[in-house]
Structures are given as C-alpha cells and as structure tokens.
Amino acid sequence: MRRALIIALLVLAAVPLLFGVSQLPPIGSTGNPTYTHVVPRYLEEGAEEAGAENIVTAVILNYRGYDTNGEVTVIFTALVAVLGVLTFAKATAAKSEPAEETPVPAPPMPVSPVTRFIVRILAPFILLFSIYMVIYGHTSPGGGFQGGTIVGALLIAVSLVSGSAQAKRLLPERIRPWLQPAAVLAFALVGVAGLWLIGPYLSFPVEGELVFLRTPWLTIIEFGIGIGGAAIVASIFWAMEGSD
C-alpha cells in the first residue's frame, strides 16, 4: 500500500517534469536563452574587464563576487554549526550525565603498508598540484575551491593512514582558528580595499593606473578560498572523527 502510494507520487512528479523538459530548447545550440543575455559580454570582454582568462573564475570572483562572498560565509557558518553540534554539545552532555551509555566505537581497521607508503610518496606532489591550481586558477582550469578541496582531501588521507595527531601537526591548533575563516577574511580585505580605492564594496579596477592590482587581488581571494576550504574540510572531518 505504502509502496503503491510512493510510486503514484513519483509518477505524479515525473509527468510535469518530463513534459516541461521536453518543451525546453534543444541542448547545445548557441541560440539558447541561457546563452544570449549576459554570456556574450562575459565571453567577449571578460578577459580584459575582469582580469581573468578563465571566464568561470571571472564570473565567480569578479562579476558575481557578492555571491561567492556569501557562499564562503555559508561554508564557514556550516563549520561553526558542525563544531557546535558535535564538540560543544558533547562537552555539556559529558558534564551533566556521565552515566549515559555510549556506543562502543569499532576498532580502527589497520592500514595496509602499501596504502601508507603510497600516501606518503604522493603527499608532496598532491600539495604541489593544489598550489598550482590555486595560483593558475585565473588563467587555466582550477581555482581556490578546487585546490582547497584537494588539500583538505590530502589532510584526510594523512589522518587515515598515520593518525589525526600526525595530520594536525600540519595545521596547528594555534593558527587553525585563523585559517578556517581565511576565505571570508580575504574577501573582506579585498572588498574593503575596493571600497577604499575605487568605489563600491568588492569593486575591481577596470582601467586606469590601479589596473595592475586586479590580478593580485584575484590571487589573494583564491588563496583565501583555498586555505579556508582546506582548513574547513579537514576540521569537519576531525570533528566527526571525534578527535577534536
């Protein structure tokens, strides 16, 4: 009965969705409405106007910088919420009712020596690749989020093969609270600089003698996003692992 209801609901949802999809303009033509409004301008003038040959980076950091500023705030807020839910709630629970039976954690699976060896060999190259991605994010595929996620994944891999204590040495407790909001801080820095030198918050120089500042500003934001992303991904993992 319940299964029949669910299938009926899914069919009910499928019909209008498929009908709507079949009415959309065909995929792949340059005459699509998504391609005819702002996109020609991005593609024709983006490289000179925004200072990034990678138009996706130009859109993310320059044209829609506010959007990305909000987004890095979202991911930082998510980190704060995760830490609040896992760490602080646990601390208060332990204080008030210590007799609560806790589920016994499964013993950790031993890491194969092959895995450990491969991770150790690859770690510097992975780090180098991520730095390359962040630095060249405005002229080639890549960018802050991608590079930062790679570093975060590297920290998680190191935590898995040699223990979190080892991995946390790469991101010491003292500076971690400054690295986690790095993206927000970088945006605030560049935004206020734009406010001070040019005009509105987060405005980039388009022409004139300040135009040389544009690429450094983009790189500052990219590095902020990369460092912040890596610290946030790794911190979420450590908080969930329970070692934080």
Place this chain on the structure above:
Amino acid sequence: MRVLWTNIDYAASVVLFLIGLYAVIAKGNLIKKLMGLNIMETAVFAFVMATGIVTGGDAPILGKGAEPPFANPLPQALILTGIVVALSTTALALSLIMRIYERHGTIESDDLWGVE
C-alpha cells in the same frame, strides 16, 4: 517524444531527481534519506550544467589559441557555488545525525517517533 529524445540530458537529470526523491520518501534510515537528498542535488546540478552545453564548444578559457564557440561559463560558475553549499549542508546534516545516534542509539526514522 522526439523532442524528449533530443533533450535526453535533461530527461536523465529528471530521472536522477526522482531516484533521489524516492530515497528521501521511502527509506527510513536517516543516512539513506540524506543520500537521496544528495542525489537530488546532483540531479539539479546536472540539469543546470546541461543547459550550458554548446555543441563543439571549448572550455570558456580565453587566451592564446582559444577559438569560439565556448561553453556557457555561467552555469559552471553557479554550480560551483551550489556544490560548496551542498557540501556545507551535507556536513551539518551528518553531524546532526551523529548526535541523534549518540542520544537515541538509532537513526531509523520509524523508531524515532515520539522520542524526545
């Protein structure tokens, strides 16, 4: 029907969306529900990315030797934002599920009826 066939990418993301919706509705385990939600998010990302496809288009990276047509950069930029937000919500939801398990010893939504 012919039109649906030319838009097979859109239709595929609709099917993916429905698979995710099924998991959210039918499964009792909270982790499975969250996986369904993630599948739905992925379907939406695939749909928006498909709107940016240009036949024979290059990556929208200008510079030496780059020739139009280029793929649409706007969906890519929007979905990059969306993926990061999806990551944030997933992390928060997982940590809430962990707390529920610590407190009640179960993450089956049927067993969680009426608990405080």
